[in-house]
Amino acid sequence: MYTQGLDSLGKECLQQEGADSGVLEARFQGKVDADEKIEPKDWMPDAYRQTLIRQISQHAHSEIVGMLPEGNWITRAPTLKRKAVLIAKVQDEGGHGMYLYSAAETLGISRDQMFEQLLSGAAKYSSIFNYPTPTWADVGAIGWLVDGAAIMNQIPICRCSYGPYARAMVRICKEESFHQRQGFEIMMMLARGTEAQRRMAQEALDRWWWPSLMMFGPSDAQSKHTAQSMRWKIKRFTNDELRQKFVDITVPQADYLGLKVPDPKLKWDPTAQHYEFGPIDWSEFNAVLKGNGPCNRERLEARRRAWEEGGWVRDAAMAHAEKQRRRQVQAA
Amino acid sequence: MSESKSEWPLFEVFIRAHSGLDHKHVGSIHAVDTRMAIEHARDVYTRRQEGVSIWVVRSSDIVASDPAEADALFEPAKDKIYRHPTFYAIPDEVKNL
Numbered sequence: 001m002y003t004q005g006l007d008s009l010g011k012e013c014l015q016q017e018g019a020d021s022g023v024l025e026a027r028f029q030g031k032v033d034a035d036e037k038i039e040p041k042d043w044m045p046d047a048y049r050q051t052l053i054r055q056i057s058q059h060a061h062s063e064i065v066g067m068l069p070e071g072n073w074i075t076r077a078p079t080l081k082r083k084a085v086l087i088a089k090v091q092d093e094g095g096h097g098m099y100l101y102s103a104a105e106t107l108g109i110s111r112d113q114m115f116e117q118l119l120s121g122a123a124k125y126s127s128i129f130n131y132p133t134p135t136w137a138d139v140g141a142i143g144w145l146v147d148g149a150a151i152m153n154q155i156p157i158c159r160c161s162y163g164p165y166a167r168a169m170v171r172i173c174k175e176e177s178f179h180q181r182q183g184f185e186i187m188m189m190l191a192r193g194t195e196a197q198r199r200m201a202q203e204a205l206d207r208w209w210w211p212s213l214m215m216f217g218p219s220d221a222q223s224k225h226t227a228q229s230m231r232w233k234i235k236r237f238t239n240d241e242l243r244q245k246f247v248d249i250t251v252p253q254a255d256y257l258g259l260k261v262p263d264p265k266l267k268w269d270p271t272a273q274h275y276e277f278g279p280i281d282w283s284e285f286n287a288v289l290k291g292n293g294p295c296n297r298e299r300l301e302a303r304r305r306a307w308e309e310g311g312w313v314r315d316a317a318m319a320h321a322e323k324q325r326r327r328q329v330q331a332a
Numbered sequence: 333m334s335e336s337k338s339e340w341p342l343f344e345v346f347i348r349a350h351s352g353l354d355h356k357h358v359g360s361i362h363a364v365d366t367r368m369a370i371e372h373a374r375d376v377y378t379r380r381q382e383g384v385s386i387w388v389v390r391s392s393d394i395v396a397s398d399p400a401e402a403d404a405l406f407e408p409a410k411d412k413i414y415r416h417p418t419f420y421a422i423p424d425e426v427k428n429l
Contacts, residue, residue: 041399091379098376102360105342111362112339168359175380318338321364 021045032233037163040106048232052162053107054123055234057114060100062126064118065299067093069133070142078136085182086139092179096172103164119304127285128211130293137190137197137204143183145205145212145250151176152246153216156236184253191257198258205254206262213277214285216243222282247275342391343369345376347383355387363388 024043031038038044067090074090077083101111117123128146133139154176157169190201217239220226229235237245254261265278287293340362346355358377363369369388377383397405413419422429 039399041396043399088379091375095376095379098361099359105360110339314340315338317364317368318340321368324365 029231032161032231035233037166038161039163048234049107051229051232051234052165053104053109056100056104056107056165057109057117058124058126060097060104060114061118061123062129063093063097063100065125065129065303068299068302069129069131069295070139072133073136073139076136077139082186089143089179089182092175096175099168099171100165103162103168106164115307119300119307121291121300124289126215127288127293128215129299130288130296131207131211132294135200135204137187137200138207140183140186140190140201141204141208143179143181144187144253145183145208146215147176147179147183148250149212149215149246151180152242156242157234159233159236161233187257187259191259201257202259205259209262210280210284213243213247213280214282216240216246218282218285219280244274247277251275340364343373343388344391344394345369345373346387346389347373347377348385349383351384355385358382360391361388 025045028038028042028044028048031042038048070086070093071090074083074086077086101114104114105111114123118125133142151173154169154173158166158173160166160169187201187204190197192198217223220238220240223239226235226238230238251261251266263278265276267276268274269276288296291297341364342360342362343366344360345358347358348355361369361372361376363372366388370386373386373388378386409415
């Protein structure tokens with residue numbers, strides 16, 4: 001998984017609802033405040049619906065695009081075991097995308113509309129997948145750091161106010177833990193290996209550390225819509241809270257591996273009981289979001305090719321099913 | 333994009349986790365027919381032995397109650413607390429009741 005910028009509400013959130021919807025809205029907020037779930041057919045403010053459609057579909061797209069950087073290594077995994085594990089993990093990411101697309105569809109958007117938004121570039125996906133995976137250690141670093149950051153982001157969403165999203169997240173979180181552990185195990189093997197292997201692990205950590213911290217989205221000060229998302233209980237913690245938690249649990253893991261987190265300002269603050277870390281380069285984050293990361297074009301191109309080349313399969317399957325139906329009707 | 337606009341139909345998926353349990357709704361899946369729906373549901377919803385049996389049904393065939401009518405439908409049961417065993421006061425010395 002892989003959400004980010006969970007507070008990216010659109011302009012429709014700023015529109016005023018009609019006065020007559022005030023009662024409905026109050027009842028809706030009452031349910032949310034009482035920790036009751038909102039289900040697909042329940043009344044909900046349009047801004048809530050649009051926010052969820054955007055967030056869930058972008059989350060789904062991230063899962064789907066997320067298959068690409070790791071899929072890159074399936075044919076070159078170092079052992080048969082690693083290959084089986086990697087295939088299972090990539091298949092899980094595809095499955096997570098499917099759970100999430102179904103959850104989004106309950107809000108009234110179609111699967112094809114969502115694909116169109118992804119392929120046209122209108123919808124975003126997590127910026128982390130626009131980075132390349134030049135070595136096998138990158139597969140380990142993705143599992144350990146990227147999936148680790150994802151888990152941190154996703155566990156609170158299991159308690160999201162929208163029922164179908166919350167239920168999809170429960171399934172996803174159960175599966176995500178395997179992803180992180182297999183990644184850490186790869187890093188452990190490399191860190192204990194030859195000098196060249198250890199260096200490979202260190203370089204992968206150097207590449208993925210900062211992009212992983214960026215996965216939590218802009219800092220709270222820049223994050224205009226956090227308050228609304230939290231009021232709706234779509235979001236439970238702020239970006240900075242989650243990022244801090246991630247740093248606090250991950251740095252000791254890096255220490256265990258004997259690897260160095262690439263941040264000269266990183267240090268333990270015993271009074272706060274937190275790690276202090278250096279400033280994040282948001283200009284890089286914004287450039288990648290705007291489409292100028294190392295692999296943005298390649299990723300979208302791969303998705304477009306998959307969609308176009310699969311077109312005849314989708315059409316043929318439909319035609320075949322139609323034919324079978326007609327035959328059954330005739331035979332009856 | 334150049335493909336046809338005919339999206340594969342949507343199916344709701346229900347899974348029996350173990351024999352002895354009810355089938356439970358787990359989500360939905362797109363497929364051209366029921367057979368493909370079961371195969372896709374297998375791949376998407378049972379990668380870790382989550383089920384021993386799958387039901388699929390076209391989403392368009394499901395008829396659901398309207399949340400706006402929830403009060404009219406379910407309210408009448410609210411004041412019939414005499415339907416619950418705890419409504420009846422039975423002295424402690426009476427056993428097996």
